[in-house]
Amino acid sequence: MGKGWLSYASAAAVGVCLTLPAVVHAKTYSVWSCRGPAGEPLSAAAWTSTTVNAAAGDVTFADTCAQGGALSVSLAPGREFSSAVVGMAALSAPPGTRIAGYRLWRSLAVAPPQFLRSFDYGAAVAESAGGAAVPYGCSTWTCTAAGDPGDPLAPANEVTQRRAPLDAVRLQVSCERSWCQRPDRTPAQAALYRAQVTLEDLEPPAAPTVSGQLVDGPVAPGAAVLTVSAWDRGGGVESVSLSIDGRPAQTASTGCREPYVTAVPCPTSVAEHFRVDAGALTAGHHTASGTVADAAGNVTGWGPVEFEVRAPTVADPRPVPVTPPAVLAAPAPGPAQALRAAELRLARRSIVHGAGATAHVTGTLRTPRGAPLAGARLEVTSLDLGVDDPEPRPLARVTTDQRGRFTVPARGDGARRITVAFVPAAGSAPAASASVTVRTRLRLSAEPHPGSLVKGRTLTLQGRLRGAGPSARGAIVRVESIVNGRWAPVGVARARADGRYRWRYRFVHLTRDTTFSFRTVVESTPGWPWPVVRSERQLVDVDIR
Template identity: 25%
Template sequence: MSNPASARARTLIAVAIVPVALATAAPASAGTYRAAICNPDLGARHPDATFERSSRHYRSDASCEVGGDGLVVSHDAHTSGAGTWAAWVVRSPDGTAISRLSVSAAGRAGGGNVPELLGGTVASLTPFAAPAGHLERFRWSGAGANAFAARLRCRRRSGCGPGRGARIRIKRVAVALDDRVSPRLRLDGSLFATGSRRGVQALAPSATDSGGGVRRLLAQVNGQPVTARMTSCHIVDRIATRLRPCPRAAGASFAAATASPPFRQGPNLVRVCAVDYAATTAANRACAQRRVRTDNLCPVSGVAGGATLGARLRRKRGRAIVGGRLLDGNRKGVAGGRVCVATRVRMDGIAERIAVAPLTDADGRFRAWLPPGPSRTIRVAYWPSTATALERYLRLNVPAQPRLRLRPAHPIENGSRVRFRVRLPGPASERRRVRVQARAGRRWLDLRMGLTGAGGIYRARYRFHATTGRRNYRFRAVVPSQAGYPYEAGKSKVKRITVLGRQ
């Protein structure tokens, strides 16, 4: 009599009675690796193979050492019902698929029991070979498979007799696995805490992967690699000795020295990647990036007790002034507190600079003039200790002030040319759009337009051809707001030229 079949056993029984064709859908892009089962040359045992049966009249044996028979299924002296079976089953990890396999197998039929090798999905395993006699090498390839089985099955409709010689055994199983799932990544650590960071901070990534497992954790700062961690995996000569050779979950803790390159004062881009296992560089990866602001240049205040920091920006005589107040927990001014005013030009890759570090007065107030320059982000910080800071952010928008020059500077006759020379303030003033406009009544009309060249200079010409009498023409240069140029839209002073036309 056979035991009640488990859900897994019922699935295999149904497959044995009603074979289904293997899936043929093309696999998705994936990292591929090879794995070995029951291969004594590589030290691979059989922890990823399970013995399953629908009748207790089938027996198993496992000997994967040198000289061993491998994984064996045999039938005892009792009779078994039609369709009963036992098998060594190999299932690929979640998110992976078996694309190829090869196996050394031998088998013997007896008493109505037949040996067979099957491949495909767990729900639709299909026989692809019937081993007999001595060990032979069998191969299978396909798409979308996630299981392989070496099975001994009662195929006789009236049931199977003792069949003591009926058996199947396999050894040196080699599978190629396509890993279709990327790892999941999480970022922790004090480096990602709110506010500016200074000194040594913790960078603690962790990842999980249901396929081949997590192989590496990599960290970059501003596009430069800074550290990596390689996990311990079951790999021999680039062949995995477990179907999931690397840990399903892995983590690391790195000490990030924010005062050393490639970190820079101000905003930094920290990118962390988790990579699963593959035999080549085509491994799946998951990456996450965070903006981290570092501040190792602002001084730590010698006076603690500040709880609230206020700051505002205003202009006076064409210059910018930052002012504010430092208050304690009782809303009273903190005197003698060191406040840091830092500026950063709003361009990628530009480090922050400390403009001034004033002390608060007896009422907790401070004021500082900012040097002239392009549009900037202003950060006002108060560090009561090295652990944390009070910070306020302001935006200083500066319009571009191009310089327009006309040549010649003296009056010219109709039919002559005027030469325009426009210089834009730096930085990043090359290949910027410029328009030269002429005044026509109450409107300004575009006369010439183009891009600046070396040194942020744009040159153009115009010939006067319809001037009568003596006329004064007015011109200006206009610069629109544009990506990568740290200025708002602006215009030059108006320049004039006198043209003497026909009388």
């Protein structure tokens, strides 16, 4: 723990050796080609064809997958090749993803050795990772055929990954030398009859933006539009959902359906327009929230976003129920001077307090002319923020004093939206209400165990997110390390209900003694009502012996 900042050489070593996963438990989706899960014909749109060192006509490609055939690549017969020619059809992981595995049904064939002929042809499935491709298949001097072209889905045709993760998987043919003579038959051919490539989507959808009539200002009863603009780097946006006051309201699908036949099966950007019937909501403040899901099922929450529905007026375009005048004028049980047009004001709209402390929400209730409303009973509700499917819960009622003032104690850690409402009579709509966001200051700790270890051993980085209250459950804690001189994400952990988290990594690829720097971060994202919080930097010494 006492080696200080990394030297330039050590930082460079981290960039090569610290190949930690960017996301823990990232979800996956499958891309099918030629034939689907039930054997139905599918296109091979996910595969792209290319050549290396080839002249015109050296390599031929054929794609009859959509008609129940195959995707094939071959070196043209009757030719000599004066360079190391390669022809390939490849399925590459799009940005934000990697290939976690595959199942291919293929057949391979190459020209066998011939007397007084000099050549070495290859046909293979090649796995590409980090820019280097490793072929697995046949060459003139190893085997001349693999698989059964007469029975496309025969078990002999099926191959699976040798290693993972991968950048791409290829079906390729090649002249393995700088010069290959012409054989008496087709030099090399590879055919694909069916493919299931599993892509790991490393990034959830980006935090969406919200716009439209519903959030531009108070809305009248009636239809109002809320637009959610979403993006995803990976498989694309599969659906966008909307909840009102924490209750599911609508889900819009972008139309992509399984089995997926392209590596990016869903649109990478969408703008979903939700029509919300504000007339079905009570007058006052409400919240809109929801989720964005990608093709793999990764989900990003958005909101809550506040909006206000104003009370119906004569000018509204359609009739709406109006509370009878007798109820509108009825005073609250305490003060006789309570009016429907009472004004409830809070001293602050946002309160931040220390962990374990009690926050105090203060305000006043007055008539439109400024006279205090004494003895009025106020209803108080609390809505947890940063949690899934929150439900408002009632708190103890409070009563205004002789000056119309009131105080609501807010106990406990976390983030909440506390709403204070004045209801003139039991069962009537609130005459006035106001909300305040109350949150605890966050603290994030991180501690390595052990602080010094030997190559091959496992590091456990653990800590605790304090102050998040019920929001701590499932909170994403990003692990960062200094890579090539900069802080970069190397892993993710999720906090438990008590805020504790744990992340483990085994060092296996070091070539020199190295000091690693680690820290943990909880980001500020839509629906997470805190700014970014970071732990202190921690050093870990790893020796190679």
